[in-house]
Amino acid sequence: MRIDILKLVSKQVWSSKIKNSGTIWLIMIFNLLLLFALFSGYKNLVNQQETVEHYSHEVRERWEARPDKHPHRMAHYGYVAFRNRFPLSFFDFGMDSYLGNAVFLEAHKQNTVNFSEASLSNGLLRFGEISAGMIIQLLLPLLIFFWGFDLVAREREHGTLRILLTQGVSWQELILGKSLGLFYLALTIFIPSVFLGIILLVFNESTSQNPQGYLRFILLIFGYLAYFFIISTLAIWISAKSKSSKSALTVLISLWLFFTLIFPKVSQVVGQNIFPSPSKIEFDTTIEQELIKQGDSHNPNDPHFKALKDSLLNAYGVDSTHKLPFNYSGYVMREGEKLSAETYQKHQARLVETYQKQQNVVRFTAFLNPYMAVKNLSMALAGTDYAAYNDFQNKAEDFRYKLAQTMNELQMKYISNKVKNSADKKAVISKKNWAEFPDFHHQFLGLSEVLKNELYSIISLIIWTLWMFFLVKYSIKNLKAF
Amino acid sequence: MEALLIKNFLRSKGLMAGLLILFAVGLISLNIGKHFLDKNREIIEKTARYQRESIARNVEFHPKEIGLLLYYVRFGLVNEMPNLSGLSIGQRDINPSLQSVTIRNLEEQKYATDLMNPMYQMLGNMDFSFVLIYFFPLIIIAFCFNLVSEEKEEGTWSLVLSQSENPLKMLRIKISIRFVCVFLVLLALLIIAKIYLEIPFDAAFLAFILTAILYVIFWFALGWLVASFHKNSSQNALVLLLSWVMLTIVVPAGINAITVNLYPVPEAFGTVLESRDGYHNKWDEPKEPTVAKFHKHYPQFGQFKHPEGKDYSWLWYYAMQQMGDDEAINQSRNFKEKLKKRNAFGSTVGMLFPSIHTQLSLNALSLSDMDNYLRYTEKLESFHEKKRLYFYPKIFTEAAVSGENWETFGLEFYKETPNINWAKIVLPVLIISILCISWAKLNFKTNMMRR
Numbered sequence: 001m002r003i004d005i006l007k008l009v010s011k012q013v014w015s016s017k018i019k020n021s022g023t024i025w026l027i028m029i030f031n032l033l034l035l036f037a038l039f040s041g042y043k044n045l046v047n048q049q050e051t052v053e054h055y056s057h058e059v060r061e062r063w064e065a066r067p068d069k070h071p072h073r074m075a076h077y078g079y080v081a082f083r084n085r086f087p088l089s090f091f092d093f094g095m096d097s098y099l100g101n102a103v104f105l106e107a108h109k110q111n112t113v114n115f116s117e118a119s120l121s122n123g124l125l126r127f128g129e130i131s132a133g134m135i136i137q138l139l140l141p142l143l144i145f146f147w148g149f150d151l152v153a154r155e156r157e158h159g160t161l162r163i164l165l166t167q168g169v170s171w172q173e174l175i176l177g178k179s180l181g182l183f184y185l186a187l188t189i190f191i192p193s194v195f196l197g198i199i200l201l202v203f204n205e206s207t208s209q210n211p212q213g214y215l216r217f218i219l220l221i222f223g224y225l226a227y228f229f230i231i232s233t234l235a236i237w238i239s240a241k242s243k244s245s246k247s248a249l250t251v252l253i254s255l256w257l258f259f260t261l262i263f264p265k266v267s268q269v270v271g272q273n274i275f276p277s278p279s280k281i282e283f284d285t286t287i288e289q290e291l292i293k294q295g296d297s298h299n300p301n302d303p304h305f306k307a308l309k310d311s312l313l314n315a316y317g318v319d320s321t322h323k324l325p326f327n328y329s330g331y332v333m334r335e336g337e338k339l340s341a342e343t344y345q346k347h348q349a350r351l352v353e354t355y356q357k358q359q360n361v362v363r364f365t366a367f368l369n370p371y372m373a374v375k376n377l378s379m380a381l382a383g384t385d386y387a388a389y390n391d392f393q394n395k396a397e398d399f400r401y402k403l404a405q406t407m408n409e410l411q412m413k414y415i416s417n418k419v420k421n422s423a424d425k426k427a428v429i430s431k432k433n434w435a436e437f438p439d440f441h442h443q444f445l446g447l448s449e450v451l452k453n454e455l456y457s458i459i460s461l462i463i464w465t466l467w468m469f470f471l472v473k474y475s476i477k478n479l480k481a482f
Numbered sequence: 483m484e485a486l487l488i489k490n491f492l493r494s495k496g497l498m499a500g501l502l503i504l505f506a507v508g509l510i511s512l513n514i515g516k517h518f519l520d521k522n523r524e525i526i527e528k529t530a531r532y533q534r535e536s537i538a539r540n541v542e543f544h545p546k547e548i549g550l551l552l553y554y555v556r557f558g559l560v561n562e563m564p565n566l567s568g569l570s571i572g573q574r575d576i577n578p579s580l581q582s583v584t585i586r587n588l589e590e591q592k593y594a595t596d597l598m599n600p601m602y603q604m605l606g607n608m609d610f611s612f613v614l615i616y617f618f619p620l621i622i623i624a625f626c627f628n629l630v631s632e633e634k635e636e637g638t639w640s641l642v643l644s645q646s647e648n649p650l651k652m653l654r655i656k657i658s659i660r661f662v663c664v665f666l667v668l669l670a671l672l673i674i675a676k677i678y679l680e681i682p683f684d685a686a687f688l689a690f691i692l693t694a695i696l697y698v699i700f701w702f703a704l705g706w707l708v709a710s711f712h713k714n715s716s717q718n719a720l721v722l723l724l725s726w727v728m729l730t731i732v733v734p735a736g737i738n739a740i741t742v743n744l745y746p747v748p749e750a751f752g753t754v755l756e757s758r759d760g761y762h763n764k765w766d767e768p769k770e771p772t773v774a775k776f777h778k779h780y781p782q783f784g785q786f787k788h789p790e791g792k793d794y795s796w797l798w799y800y801a802m803q804q805m806g807d808d809e810a811i812n813q814s815r816n817f818k819e820k821l822k823k824r825n826a827f828g829s830t831v832g833m834l835f836p837s838i839h840t841q842l843s844l845n846a847l848s849l850s851d852m853d854n855y856l857r858y859t860e861k862l863e864s865f866h867e868k869k870r871l872y873f874y875p876k877i878f879t880e881a882a883v884s885g886e887n888w889e890t891f892g893l894e895f896y897k898e899t900p901n902i903n904w905a906k907i908v909l910p911v912l913i914i915s916i917l918c919i920s921w922a923k924l925n926f927k928t929n930m931m932r933r
Contacts, residue, residue: 114754
């Protein structure tokens with residue numbers, strides 16, 4: 001394979017296309033679309049970040065402004081955690097719009113994360129969203145197929161292919177060279193958006209707190225470059241394989257439909273059916289029934305908590321809970337919270353595992369479908385995938401648990417066993433304690449974690465790239481020059 | 483001539499295979515819809531059972547205080563799903579079709595979501611409306627892109643012009659044959675759907691069928707228009723595919739992006755904070771003002787007073803809960819208004835684009851749209867209010883738990899019949915189709931004799 005020939009062939013593709021005013025128009029339209037997508041995505045991100053910041057601040061202020069009171073009341077007053085977006089999320093919305101944004105954290109109870117964008121939307125969202133990621137993953141391949149379908153087939157139809165081959169250009173050089181030509185054309189659309197992406201990334205204040213955003217963006221660029229190479233080579237290879245340019249176009253468009261519409265939807269339905277997941281009502285009921293079996297911390301005669309009480313009295317050598325050196329009901333609630341949180345987490349982990357199994361069915365199709373590979377990788381790097389969300393959910397639950405237990409411990413420490421109930425004047429502790437409890441801050445997943453989650457996507461992009469080289473090198477035997 | 487044209491059309495293997503694939507994909511989509519309906523039915527049945535069991539258990543655990551009992555007891559309201567929504571799932575896989583609430587403050591409860599794999603929601607359902615909106619046009623494009631141009635490219639157009647008196651008539655027959663084939667597939671799918679999903683044959687279904695047919699007509703009209711320019715096959719294919727990409731992907735997504743930017747909904751977070759403070763802060767405040775506010779809201783309960791000097795009473799407790807709703811009411815109302823504005827904007831702009839208009843109409847007819855959910859939420863509010871008004875006097879008078887027949891509190895159902903605005907459903911797509919056909923007529927007049 002000779003580099004100069006490759007250059008020559010790719011340059012010929014480039015100049016023949018760029019001469020055409022239609023091509024220039026398409027490039028311009030795509031760039032405008034990307035411009036719109038990047039700016040509206042960015043505006044949306046900044047809006048969201050400001051809203052989250054505003055309300056998080058407000059939550060904190062209100063929390064610290066609460067007067068002296070009984071700590072358990074504070075545990076019920078609770079906290080509200082808002083999901084923040086990763087600075088790169090403007091580039092690829094991923095499943096962001098389907099993920100909840102606000103969760104109320106209180107003692108004894110795990111609430112759902114509510115107010116996803118989808119729940120605030122009419123049916124329009126289901127057509128998909130216009131993000132740079134979507135344009136590049138979904139629409140650009142269609143354009144590449146359009147540009148590439150006749151690049152070999154038409155030369156054959158016009159008889160120029162034979163001339164090229166007799167002049168000493170090998171099939172490999174021809175296919176790879178033409179693929180590179182297409183690849184360069186794709187870059188006219190990709191590169192401007194990369195520059196704009198970097199500018200917007202630098203502009204966003206939150207990037208400085210998450211410098212891994214830059215690294216993620218660089219990896220994202222590599223992922224997309226591999227994707228364009230795969231798509232370009234595929235287009236040229238099909239064009240070379242097909243009898244006519246018309247049939248090449250049909251095959252390529254069918255492939256596009258399969259990759260982007262049919263495969264993802266069907267695999268998703270298959271995943272759902274192989275690994276059924278519970279509805280909310282089932283989930284809650286299972287947990288509730290398990291908790292009932294364990295015992296009710298609010299019920300003084302409950303056998304589990306009665307045994308606990310007896311062993312405590314024994315250990316401290318006293319005959320009544322009033323004589324214990326700490327607040328007994330705080331202790332009981334601490335135990336209750338521990339049990340119920342453990343039970344919840346066990347079921348939540350099982351649920352997440354089911355979701356991941358369902359998603360893995362879709363993920364595996366990446367080996368058959370480069371679109372899925374790049375989509376998953378891009379989403380993960382942009383911080384808009386399920387793993388990022390699940391991490392938020394876990395951190396919020398950890399925070400909730402810590403809040404409830406801190407309040408229980410404050411109760412054990414400061415509240416006398418003799419107070420009647422939480423309204424008692426002696427049953428309050430200073431509001432300083434509220435300020436001492438740290439605010440909720442969610443750190444985004446580390447890069448290594450993200451890459452680990454997307455191992456399948458990365459491997460399948462690599463395999464696809466190698467596979468394309470393999471096709472170029474070995475499957476040219478039965479290609480026809482005329 | 484007709485017979486020959488039909489024969490010629492039926493002989494092309496690619497096109498027949500396309501129709502067959504379309505039919506098969508349609509069948510899969512019906513199965514997905516059926517599955518969705520079954521799952522929903524199962525959830526309702528299970529919830530009805532859980533509710534019964536849970537009420538019985540709570541009555542057993544808290545037999546003395548009705549105020550305490552009602553802290554726990556949940557009442558479910560189902561947003562009834564017509565079988566038609568198996569064909570157009572819409573927002574039904576995002577918004578829950580069943581909510582169970584206690585009589586405590588509603589704001590903390592009503593936004594609770596169901597558990598769903600977000601990957602599933604992102605990739606979306608392949609329901610019948612998806613097949614109709616995305617796949618039918620593709621087949622129609624494949625059928626129409628070379629209506630005239632194939633004759634030209636194969637050199638038969640001159641023959642047609644010289645031998646037939648009315649070449650337009652031949653083209654009409656050609657496109658009619660194609661239309662009938664696609665129409666038959668659509669009809670077959672709808673008939674199977676009717677039987678398989680047990681859809682009642684009512685006005686909504688009729689409007690649904692009409693909407694689907696109109697959408698197919700629109701694409702044929704567009705194909706006809708493109709053919710009338712007498713361009714070559716690849717140009718036609720390009721224009722039609724571009725229209726498809728624009729109508730089914732780019733424009734809806736663009737309008738959605740504009741909607742989100744025009745109407746952001748920060749109120750969503752505001753309601754959470756207001757209702758939380760509205761309720762919880764009352765714990766630290768004197769009881770009298772809370773009770774007074776409650777009396778102002780419900781003068782009919784003025785006779786019930788908080789016992790002086792007492793630390794706690796159920797009247798005070800439920801008054802606090804009530805404040806959670808009352809103090810969030812402005813935010814909550816603004817929030818709903820915003821959602822309605824979003825909807826109105828989407829559906830108004832959508833009228834210009836048959837794909838959007840069709841999807842939104844199908845969702846509305848299947849009661850799987852946002853409007854239905856908003857109405858259901860309003861119904862949930864009044865359902866909740868009714869339960870409150872029923873139980874408040876019992877709680878305040880400390881009525882005996884055993885005095886109530888708890889078994890009568892089963893699931894309740896909100897059933898809606900879609901309000902069909904025929905003109906709004908039919909006219910937009912019809913007008914656009916007629917425009918296409920008229921324009922094509924003009925073009926054919928001037929272009930027909932070109933070789």
